[in-house]
Amino acid sequence: MAGKIRQMIDSIINQRAKDNPMLERVIKTKLILKGINPAKFTLQSDDDPVVIGKLEKMMQELK
Amino acid sequence: MNIKTALSTKENVDEMVSDIAGQLEFFDAEMVLFFASSAYDPRSVSKKMQDSFPMARVFGCTTAGEIGCGKMLDGSAVAMAFTGEAVKDAKIEVVEDPRDEKAIRAAFASFESYYKAPMSEMDPSKYVGIILVDGLSGAEEGLMELIGDLTNVTFIGGSAGDDLKFAATHLYANGKSYKNGVILALLQPGVDFTFIKTQSFRNLDKTLEVTKANEEKREVLEFNGKPAAVAYADAIGTTVEEAPKHFMHNPVGLVIEDEPYVRSPQQFKGDSMVFYCGVMEGMELSLLESTDIIGDTKKAIAQAREEMGGLSAIVNFNCILRTLELKQKNLTKEYGELFSGVQAIGFSTYGEQYIGHINQTATMLAFK
Secondary structure, X not given: OOOHHHHHHHHHHHHHHOOOHHHHHHHHHXXXXXXXXXXXXXXXXXXXXXXXXXXXXXXXXXX | OOEEEEEEOOOOHHHHHHHHHHHOOOOOOOEEEEEEEOOOOHHHHHHHHHHHOOOXXXXXXXXXXXXXXXXXXXXXXXXXXXXXXXXXXXXXXXXXXXXXXXXXXXHHHHHHHHHOOOOOOOOOOOOEEEEEEEOOOOOHHHHHHHHHHHOOOOEEEEEEOOOOOOOOOOEEEOOEEEOOOEEEEEEEEOOOEEEEEEOOEEEEEEEEEEEEEEHHHOEEEEEOOEEHHHHHHHHHOOXXXXXXXXXXXXXXXXXXXXXXXXXXXEEEEOOEEEEOOOOOOOOEEEEEEEOOHHHHHHHHHHHHHHHHOOOOEEEEEEEHHHHHHHHHOOOHHHHHHOOOOOEXXXXXXXXXXXXXXXXXXXXXXXXX
């Protein structure tokens, strides 16, 4: 389903940053350093299993 | 004064430790962080330092040069002592294999048990981590990525050096010496703190996209679909043969909100290019050009001082490549003097850690 990556990125940022703009910048930097640039993904972006795998790993730590 | 530094240029371990301890006599140290040249026998440094401060948590590592008391030095040792008011609490964990995810998670579980709070919930304005890792491990990227997933608390630090011998670095904690591994220290400071990340480069706006890489080996095979060495040389405007002379002054960077996270070239390997830092397929790296380390570092410290309303102490993890450039330009005295107004120690690192693993940067933990 296209757009899954964008949704996952938004979920990670929302859950981890909790509306703190400084934390939001740090989390975006962490994502970019993982090779996932949030600016490059939209709700129309194709699903990439490698990227999804990395994001799933990050989301597991939130539980 | 809740944070105090000491410096020793004594060549003998016993004399060095005695010198440092003497300078910190009557200082009620709860924690002592130290950086020592690899010239000091690693089998005895840690124990002797811990024995000299029996009531304190003592940890540190070997270096590729030291910074302290307003100077940049080689072959010396520097120490920073913190009272219980400066650091309310500290928990130090040593993981002997920095690639061992299970052991890193266990260290974090230990932090959670000690502070009685989940790492994922800890307030990053109330806790800070210091990380010292074997600079020859090549494990820093995975380590920082895992730490970044586990917590919002910032872990800042550097990769231990060994005076450019590239034989063995050492980490010191618990009165012991560790040849491999990582020290993770989770602190609850009693004073405000901030981070300084400064690197002195201009973005030349030439993009080198990593189109093929051996990520495990920090090796780029192709930039922009061309052999990496050729693409880099073309971007510099020189030949492949001459290009290595440009490595120090023209590294590449992952530019995030106009700020480069530098990746320094190490060597050409055939047509490939090996870096001192992680490079991933798909990364769009920008070619950089070095600028003014003294001016930029001075500005960064001044900015932090202004934002915090004052600075009392800085721990500086300063890339060895910056140190070498400063030596080349005869500017080590000027760099050391940038820190003479505060209690400051630091060392020349084989890599720096702040959010991720980076090169040719000074990452600093600054206390109000």
